[in-house]
Amino acid sequence: MARTALVTGGTRGIGEAISVALKDAGYNVAANYGGNDQAAQEFTARTGIPAYKFDVSDFDAVTAGIQAIEQDVGPVEVLVNNAGITRDGTLHKMTHDKWQAVIDTNLGSCFNCCRAVIEGMRERSFGRIVNIGSINGQAGQYGQVNYAAAKSGIHGFTKALAQEGAGKGITVNAVAPGYVDTEMVRAVPPEVLEKIIKRIPMGRLGKPEDIARTVVFLVADTADFITGATVSVNGGQHMY
Numbered sequence: 001m002a003r004t005a006l007v008t009g010g011t012r013g014i015g016e017a018i019s020v021a022l023k024d025a026g027y028n029v030a031a032n033y034g035g036n037d038q039a040a041q042e043f044t045a046r047t048g049i050p051a052y053k054f055d056v057s058d059f060d061a062v063t064a065g066i067q068a069i070e071q072d073v074g075p076v077e078v079l080v081n082n083a084g085i086t087r088d089g090t091l092h093k094m095t096h097d098k099w100q101a102v103i104d105t106n107l108g109s110c111f112n113c114c115r116a117v118i119e120g121m122r123e124r125s126f127g128r129i130v131n132i133g134s135i136n137g138q139a140g141q142y143g144q145v146n147y148a149a150a151k152s153g154i155h156g157f158t159k160a161l162a163q164e165g166a167g168k169g170i171t172v173n174a175v176a177p178g179y180v181d182t183e184m185v186r187a188v189p190p191e192v193l194e195k196i197i198k199r200i201p202m203g204r205l206g207k208p209e210d211i212a213r214t215v216v217f218l219v220a221d222t223a224d225f226i227t228g229a230t231v232s233v234n235g236g237q238h239m240y
């Protein structure tokens with residue numbers, strides 16, 4: 001029987017590549033998104049993967065959304081916490097709203113989604129959770145105290161939950177992408193992006209598929225001895 005996988009923010013960018021790669025690997029995939037209905041409809045038309053709209057930063061909305069997915073598609077055995085946003089600004093200019101939105105959407109979402117699926121995973125003695133972190137959570141980044149704090153929090157969350165799940169057949173890992181060519185990165189000014197690419201040993205931005213392949217590897221039944229790990233997928237940038 002095919003396992004059911006949920007990818008949050010799974011309709012665009014890296015999330016779309018993960019949804020498609022999981023479908024190609026034989027999973028029953030459900031993709032979540034936050035508000036861009038047109039992108040979600042086009043995604044479903046292109047891929048045949050159903051899209052579910054709910055705000056991952058809202059605990060009650062996540063609980064109801066995942067309940068609907070479990071009824072329609074099946075019990076979530078694979079969860080990829082991918083939804084994320086940036087609201088950049090140096091701390092001395094950052095509003096509290098920008099801080100809170102980024103913490104809630106990037107980190108609060110991991111609690112909300114994991115909380116909604118963890119009891120089922122424990123009962124079935126099987127689960128695969130992958131949280132999408134960031135090189136900027138590992139190294140920090142000028143103008144991103146909110147994003148770096150949230151992503152760094154994801155790495156701690158991953159290791160703690162990995163310890164709780166280990167005796168129950170549940171693995172929890174993080175993937176930390178470097179700069180990947182999506183809309184999020186297209187918002188970075190070209191002159192800044194040029195400097196960033198110079199610091200990537202492989203000399204290019206990542207592709208969404210680079211991240212997706214890593215996720216597929218980590219969620220496989222056979223990856224059952226890998227947990228609490230953070231896999232850096234960044235063309236070697238983490239060394240600089």
Ligand code: NDP
Pocket residue numbers: 008009010011012013014015032033034035036037039040054055056057082083084085105132133134135176177178179180181182183184185
């Ligand atoms: P995109 O901006 O291209 O896509 C973001 C996705 O997340 C969309 O599907 C969006 O839905 C969804 N989303 C945003 N907010 C919410 C919300 N509140 N509730 C539900 N869904 C939401 O992002 P990327 O593909 O670039 O990034 C994906 C992940 O990878 C993020 O966690 C990001 O931080 C991380 N990352 C990205 C890097 C990069 O270089 N691109 C580098 C390192 C990490 P909708 O379409 O409805 O807006």
